[in-house]
Amino acid sequence: MKDEKIISLLRKGQESTGLVQLYRYEGKVCAHVKANSGTKDDGKEIFQEALFHLVKKCQTENFTLSSSIDTYLFGVAKNLWSNRLRKKKPELMGDLPEGIEEHGEEGDRGAAIQKALLKLTEKCRELLVAFYFDGFKMEEIAKDFGFSSAKSAKNQKYKCLEKARSYVLPQSKQS
Amino acid sequence: MRPELELMEQIDLFLDGKMNAEELEAFEAKISSDPILKNKVETQRDLREGIKDLGLKLKIQNAGRKFKKLKLTKGLLIGLGVAVLLVGTFLLVRKLWKEEVTEHTIVNTDREGWESEAYSLSMQTDTILITEDKVVISIPDDAFLLDGEVVKDVELAFKSALKPEDIIKAGLSTASNGALLETGGMFEFNAFKDGRLVTINPESPVVLSVPTDELKAGMSLYEGDIDSTGFVNWVNPVPLDNPLTPADILSLDFYPPNYVKTAANEGYDPTDKKILDSVFYSYYCENSNSEELDNPMIIGDEELEDSLTNENLTQYVTGQMHFRGQCESCHSLRDRNSDLSLKNVVERRSEAWLKSWISNPSAMIESGDDEAKKLYERFRAKHGLMQGYGYLGDYNINSIIEYLRHNGQSPFPKEDEVNAGCGVQPASIEAIWNKKYQKTLIATKEFEERLPWIYNSCNEEVLMLYVQNLNEPMWKLDSIACTLTYSEETWRIGKRFKAFYEQRKGGIAVSSRAQRKLNNFFEKSAKAQFLAAMKAIKAVLDEQARLYEESANRHLEHAEAEYTREEKNFQAEYDLNLEHVKKELGIPDVVPVSPRYTVTVTSNGAKNIDQQVFESTENRETTTFSLNGRTATITYEPVKVTLSNESEMDFVRVYALPKELYSFERMKKKGTAYEYKFNGLIDYEIVAVGYKGDEVYVYHIGKVDPPAEFVFTLEKSSEKALKKLLKSNGTKQERRDIIEDLDFEKFKIKDERRRRDFAARERSRWRIHEVVLPCEVMNMEEVADTVISAGFN
Numbered sequence: 001m002k003d004e005k006i007i008s009l010l011r012k013g014q015e016s017t018g019l020v021q022l023y024r025y026e027g028k029v030c031a032h033v034k035a036n037s038g039t040k041d042d043g044k045e046i047f048q049e050a051l052f053h054l055v056k057k058c059q060t061e062n063f064t065l066s067s068s069i070d071t072y073l074f075g076v077a078k079n080l081w082s083n084r085l086r087k088k089k090p091e092l093m094g095d096l097p098e099g100i101e102e103h104g105e106e107g108d109r110g111a112a113i114q115k116a117l118l119k120l121t122e123k124c125r126e127l128l129v130a131f132y133f134d135g136f137k138m139e140e141i142a143k144d145f146g147f148s149s150a151k152s153a154k155n156q157k158y159k160c161l162e163k164a165r166s167y168v169l170p171q172s173k174q175s
Numbered sequence: 176m177r178p179e180l181e182l183m184e185q186i187d188l189f190l191d192g193k194m195n196a197e198e199l200e201a202f203e204a205k206i207s208s209d210p211i212l213k214n215k216v217e218t219q220r221d222l223r224e225g226i227k228d229l230g231l232k233l234k235i236q237n238a239g240r241k242f243k244k245l246k247l248t249k250g251l252l253i254g255l256g257v258a259v260l261l262v263g264t265f266l267l268v269r270k271l272w273k274e275e276v277t278e279h280t281i282v283n284t285d286r287e288g289w290e291s292e293a294y295s296l297s298m299q300t301d302t303i304l305i306t307e308d309k310v311v312i313s314i315p316d317d318a319f320l321l322d323g324e325v326v327k328d329v330e331l332a333f334k335s336a337l338k339p340e341d342i343i344k345a346g347l348s349t350a351s352n353g354a355l356l357e358t359g360g361m362f363e364f365n366a367f368k369d370g371r372l373v374t375i376n377p378e379s380p381v382v383l384s385v386p387t388d389e390l391k392a393g394m395s396l397y398e399g400d401i402d403s404t405g406f407v408n409w410v411n412p413v414p415l416d417n418p419l420t421p422a423d424i425l426s427l428d429f430y431p432p433n434y435v436k437t438a439a440n441e442g443y444d445p446t447d448k449k450i451l452d453s454v455f456y457s458y459y460c461e462n463s464n465s466e467e468l469d470n471p472m473i474i475g476d477e478e479l480e481d482s483l484t485n486e487n488l489t490q491y492v493t494g495q496m497h498f499r500g501q502c503e504s505c506h507s508l509r510d511r512n513s514d515l516s517l518k519n520v521v522e523r524r525s526e527a528w529l530k531s532w533i534s535n536p537s538a539m540i541e542s543g544d545d546e547a548k549k550l551y552e553r554f555r556a557k558h559g560l561m562q563g564y565g566y567l568g569d570y571n572i573n574s575i576i577e578y579l580r581h582n583g584q585s586p587f588p589k590e591d592e593v594n595a596g597c598g599v600q601p602a603s604i605e606a607i608w609n610k611k612y613q614k615t616l617i618a619t620k621e622f623e624e625r626l627p628w629i630y631n632s633c634n635e636e637v638l639m640l641y642v643q644n645l646n647e648p649m650w651k652l653d654s655i656a657c658t659l660t661y662s663e664e665t666w667r668i669g670k671r672f673k674a675f676y677e678q679r680k681g682g683i684a685v686s687s688r689a690q691r692k693l694n695n696f697f698e699k700s701a702k703a704q705f706l707a708a709m710k711a712i713k714a715v716l717d718e719q720a721r722l723y724e725e726s727a728n729r730h731l732e733h734a735e736a737e738y739t740r741e742e743k744n745f746q747a748e749y750d751l752n753l754e755h756v757k758k759e760l761g762i763p764d765v766v767p768v769s770p771r772y773t774v775t776v777t778s779n780g781a782k783n784i785d786q787q788v789f790e791s792t793e794n795r796e797t798t799t800f801s802l803n804g805r806t807a808t809i810t811y812e813p814v815k816v817t818l819s820n821e822s823e824m825d826f827v828r829v830y831a832l833p834k835e836l837y838s839f840e841r842m843k844k845k846g847t848a849y850e851y852k853f854n855g856l857i858d859y860e861i862v863a864v865g866y867k868g869d870e871v872y873v874y875h876i877g878k879v880d881p882p883a884e885f886v887f888t889l890e891k892s893s894e895k896a897l898k899k900l901l902k903s904n905g906t907k908q909e910r911r912d913i914i915e916d917l918d919f920e921k922f923k924i925k926d927e928r929r930r931r932d933f934a935a936r937e938r939s940r941w942r943i944h945e946v947v948l949p950c951e952v953m954n955m956e957e958v959a960d961t962v963i964s965a966g967f968n
Contacts, residue, residue, distance in 0.1 A: 016238055020241050055231055114225055114228070161222060
């Protein structure tokens with residue numbers, strides 16, 4: 001599949017098909033991480049983060065890719081890995097390839113949000129993702145999760161969201 | 176929805192830009208004036224972004240897994256070049272050799288790379304063998320028969336090939352009528368007595384447990400059919416039941432969903448099973464008619480058969496399994512103009528035709544069947560010829576046809592009446608959550624897993640089904656549970672039991688004698704527990720009713736005593752006042768003489784002195800009376816008593832003891848002080864009594880000169896000292912009345928506390944009741960939603 005096709009898939013919300021194609025670059029990233037005092041699992045993690053950045057980037061407006069996806073992904077992954085290494089060992093600095101800006105890991109706020117979401121039960125997460133990410137209708141969700149009505153499902157959704165919020169704002173415990 | 180959740184919905188609308196201009200303006204104004212709301216909106220926005228990121232991450236991970244799978248399948252296809260069927264194989268050669276036994280000859284499957292292990296068994300007791308491949312063989316002492324007699328001292332020949340490399344080394348095939356099988360291993364098992372092959376006692380079968388890295392669904396046991404060249408064809412598949420996971424029954428959780436959490440919220444120790452039990456078992460549902468308890472539901476074989484065949488449920492579900500596994504990749508049951516759509520195929524072709532086509536299409540074409548040939552010509556170029564599925568056996572092929580007959584539409588009844596009402600009685604759970612049910616299917620993780628759904632079916636029959644058919648495999652009971660629960664209202668529960676059925680969990684052997692004994696035990700125990708719970712609750716309610724009546728009587732008695740005391744005091748005081756006034760005014764006492772004339776007087780004068788004295792006494796007001804230049808005065812002066820330590824007391828009473836009257840007068844509280852207007856004609860003492868728990872505090876004032884104000888501190892005393900004080904300072908009547916008054920007050924405080932406690936207890940019991948007997952309380956939809964919501968916490 002050509003790069004343009006993959007990018008258009010990623011943009012159109014048909015991420016899955018595109019993403020599967022991109023996994024062929026995973027080996028290269030893993031090899032790089034392994035060669036730079038990391039493990040294979042580190043490599044997989046970094047690769048997934050790089051994919052995350054790529055999809056996010058594709059979905060912003062006016063996005064054009066100056067290099068090939070391969071180069072881009074590898075560059076971002078290298079960048080992410082050297083950032084992580086820098087945190088561990090400050091003396092290790094990597095040069096950035098051209099056309100690739102600095103990629104930090106998620107900010108504090110983002111990290112706190114993700115942490116809060118991970119504290120939820122898996123079912124809660126599934127429900128929230130189904131609604132806010134996959135964009136399923138409440139009726140479909142009710143059916144999938146076995147609720148009697150969209151109303152019950154919606155109620156549960158807000159309960160889950162409220163719980164997540166309570167993890168982010170532990171001081172404000174409103175009833 | 177709670178207001179807070181509604182607010183979150185508002186915020187969602189705001190963030191989605193779905194508010195109209197008016198709403199938007201109002202909401203924005205609210206946000207800018209309310210920093211808490213602003214924070215909430217921002218957090219919700221960040222959370223929504225976070226959820227999207229999370230979703231993307233999950234998608235990325237999924238894509239990774241998909242990629243791996245793709246890579247794997249590609250590898251496999253290159254390696255084998257043929258399709259692989261997900262069916263297991265087990266070789267059981269013994270049966271095929273039965274006819275040859277008489278001639279003492281057996282086909283020798285021993286060859287290089289696949290040799291037998293030999294074991295000598297004395298068979299004096301049950302034997303458990305572990306072979307080199309870690310196959311565990313459990314052999315009952317009466318497992319082997321020769322000429323219908325149980326034999327001892329047998330020789331056992333066993334060989335196995337479990338891993339792919341062993342199978343290849345042993346030169347075995349994994350083919351079933353030309354189709355490849357995925358194997359969980361192959362073994363051969365033969366027992367000999369003096370060189371003769373023995374048969375296995377069908378009453379005491381040998382159980383083999385074959386190790387595997389991963390339990391796969393849909394595995395079957397095949398028999399090996401060996402031809403003269405030594406090639407093995409695998410035939411007659413029998414689906415394997417998946418084993419149950421036994422557990423110590425007391426370590427399992429048989430409580431209703433959410434019960435432990437709710438009980439903990441109500442202050443019960445969630446780690447103390449004794450307490451949780453005693454609370455749980457104290458509930459019962461009254462709607463249940465006791466006849467049901469008298470005649471527990473036992474499903475006979477007939478009903479089992481009925482349920483399984485008439486409903487065609489098993490066939491349908493089995494057919495569905497095969498259709499999904501074998502057919503769905505090419506065929507569809509929906510009408511989408513697909514070439515190979517099988518919608519309504521049973522209307523186009525006869526059952527017999529379908530059967531032989533599914534079994535072996537190429538044979539059908541060869542035999543010259545017109546329709547088969549036409550089909551082949553039409554689709555050969557595009558789809559090729561379908562493979563034959565004869566190896567599945569008649570039953571499975573029939574089940575596929577059964578599935579086709581329904582076009583994949585579930586045959587389960589949809590609008591059955593639901594047998595709601597009480598649901599599962601705690602007494603029934605108490606009966607089975609008992610060591611007596613150890614080593615039955617009740618004492619398994621699987622039963623524990625089904626129990627929440629049994630509770631939520633609101634149908635005790637479902638519980639009875641499992642409890643009273645212990646000898647059946649779990650999947651059979653699951654399938655009946657499914658028919659019992661598949662209705663308009665409880666279809667979600669039915670769906671769950673269908674999923675349980677599809678797990679095809681086996682059973683745990685229980686002798687019919689043990690089952691009878693357990694049924695007997697259940698019947699007695701459940702009934703006894705039900706009655707005990709009912710009796711206990713009734714006793715509590717009876718006791719409360721008794722206490723209520725007692726309290727009402729006590730209040731009445733006290734009110735009567737108060738009335739008498741006040742009346743008598745008033746009468747005495749009035750007499751005293753009147754006598755005083757008359758004396759001072761020089762009015763002689765009228766001696767009642769009969770007969771007399773009655774006259775009406777309209778002018779004021781001495782005649783209505785009585786009335787004036789009455790009013791003065793009634794209103795406790797100082798009044799001066801004059802008649803013929805003489806005056807008389809009745810004085811009422813206030814006395815106030817303040818107790819410095821009153822706030823420490825549970826209750827306080829301040830009594831004025833009038834020497835000349837019938838009994839005490841109550842000093843009434845006004846603001847912080849106790850007040851009473853003392854009559855100048857009467858000598859009073861004051862006794863103040865306070866109670867703090869059982870401790871009594873007293874203060875006594877022997878002489879009062881009204882008007883007066885006292886401030887004093889109650890001093891610690893005792894009941895005995897109080898009585899003594901009253902004895903030496905008041906009249907007998909006063910002593911008796913004060914003690915009665917104090918007793919009543921003590922009783923009232925206790926009684927109110929009791930009522931409050933009972934009300935609180937009832938409220939708490941009700942909150943647990945809603946969880947223990949939800950079917951009695953809620954409608955079915957609500958019950959199901961509660962269970963589902965419980966999974967989110």
